[in-house]
Amino acid sequence: MRGRAEDLLAAVKSSRTLAPGVTEIELELPGGVEPRPGQFLHxxxxxxxxxxxxxxxxxxxxxxxxxxxxxxxxxxSRIISGLRAGDRVRALAPLGNSFPMDEITGLLEAGSGVWLVGGGIGIAPLLFAASEIREKAFRVDSFIGFRDNRSVIKVEEFEACGNVSLSVGGLVTDALARAMEGGVPGLILACGPTPMLRALREICLDRGISGYVSAEERMGCGIGACLACACRASDRDGRAYRRVCRDGPVFGISEVIL
Ligand SMILES: Cc1cc2nc3c(=O)[nH]c(=O)nc-3n(C[C@H](O)[C@H](O)[C@H](O)COP(=O)(O)OP(=O)(O)OC[C@H]3O[C@@H](n4cnc5c(N)ncnc54)[C@H](O)[C@@H]3O)c2cc1C
Ligand code: FES
Incomplete structure (x- = not known):
């Protein structure tokens, strides 16, 4: 079992269109690589x-x-979307930190809810987290939003892991705030567009809910050396930075400035 990042030769096993301009690609990695939810490939x-x-x-x-x-x-992304079975790519993998699966399991064992909040393509890392939580025989509720009906993807896979609230064209955080009238979760995991994450951060801070977000920045090296992916962190002097590739991409919801 290998969790350390390596430059791997990966073979495309399959590729399929999920929605206009959105493609799911399955990559075969050399044996023994063990990624965790929240990590990424470069x-x-x-x-x-x-x-x-x-x-x-x-x-x-x-x-x-x-x-x-x-x-x-x-x-x-167009070149990668166009990959077909049998093609080969190089992938630095697995990169970055991950969602705190031990903390998540502990909360679920204690009967506390964990909710997933995803917007658009931001559902991707949450899907991995949802399936890992399901493998541990827990359920996780998801709030997922898409801009229109044609963009809706992966609802059934989230439904296999717990209840799903689907927002199309509206704000996923509105659905979340409504659900919280019936009680709040112990933890939220989120990924999506910055305005959604900002609104979510307000909701979490107002109600004292812990959360983790998976952040996105443009990247260069992917391994912490070039600083291309630096994002501002909310340290007291307001001048600290984090590297999304190395310190993240998963951060506490109040750790980074969104
Ligand atoms: C940790 C991480 C995980 C990601 N996971 C996914 C994923 O699961 N699925 C997915 O489709 N995309 C994901 N992205 C974003 C993806 O990497 C970019 O869309 C892609 O690199 C753009 O390359 P391009 O050459 O197609 O676009 P470019 O021609 O470089 O840019 C096209 C447009 O996309 C914007 N853009 C480029 N890179 C990013 C970025 N990193 N974040 C936000 N906007 C960007 C540019 O500002 C520009 O408007 C992720 C990014 C990070 C950092
Ligand atoms: S991409 Fe180079 S430091 Fe993050």
Whole structure:
């Protein structure tokens, strides 16, 4: 079992379109790699100078495959979306820290709820977290939002892990705030657009709920050396920075300035 990042040669096992401009790709990694929910791959097809980071959306231990969900937003993601079975890429993996699975399990064992909050393609790392929680025989409720009906993906996979509140065209945080009238969870895990994370942070701070967010920044090296991915942290002097690739991508919801 290997959790340390390595530059791996990965083979594309399958690729399928989930929604317009959104592709799910299954990659076969060399044996023994053991990613954790929240971690990501830094992928090179050899056609762009810089690699591109993608969250691990699922891991099949017996097959040794990981899944990523790629939204086509530019040249790099378009090339990766176009990969087909049999193609090979290089992937630095697994990179970054992860959602705190021991803390999550402890809370669930104590009967406290853990809720997932995802917007758009931000559902990707939450899907991996949901399936790991389900493997431990717990349930997790999800609040997922998409901008329109054509963009809705992966609802059934979240439903297999617990209750799902789906928002289409509205704010996922509105659905979340309504649900909290019936009680609050012990912990929230989130990933999505910055305005959604900001609103979520307010909700968590107002109600004293702990949360973790998976942050996104443009990346260079992916391994903590170039500082391209620095984001501001909310230290007392307001001048601290964190590297999303190395210190994150998972941060406490009040740790980074969103
Ligand atoms: C830790 C991490 C995990 C990620 N996971 C996923 C994922 O699971 N699925 C997914 O589709 N994307 C994910 N991303 C974002 C993805 O890496 C970028 O969309 C991709 O690198 C863009 O490359 P490009 O060449 O296609 O776009 P470019 O041509 O470089 O840029 C196109 C547009 O996308 C914006 N953009 C580029 N990079 C980022 C970024 N890192 N974050 C936000 N906006 C960006 C640019 O500002 C520009 O508007 C993740 C990013 C990080 C840092
Ligand atoms: S991408 Fe180089 S330090 Fe994070």
């Amino acid at each position: 992928i090179s097809t050899g056609e762009t100078f810089l690699r591109r980071p993608f969250s691990i959306a699922g891991f099949d231990r017996s097959a040794g495959t990981v899944r990523i969900i790629v939204r086509d937003v530019g040249r790099g």
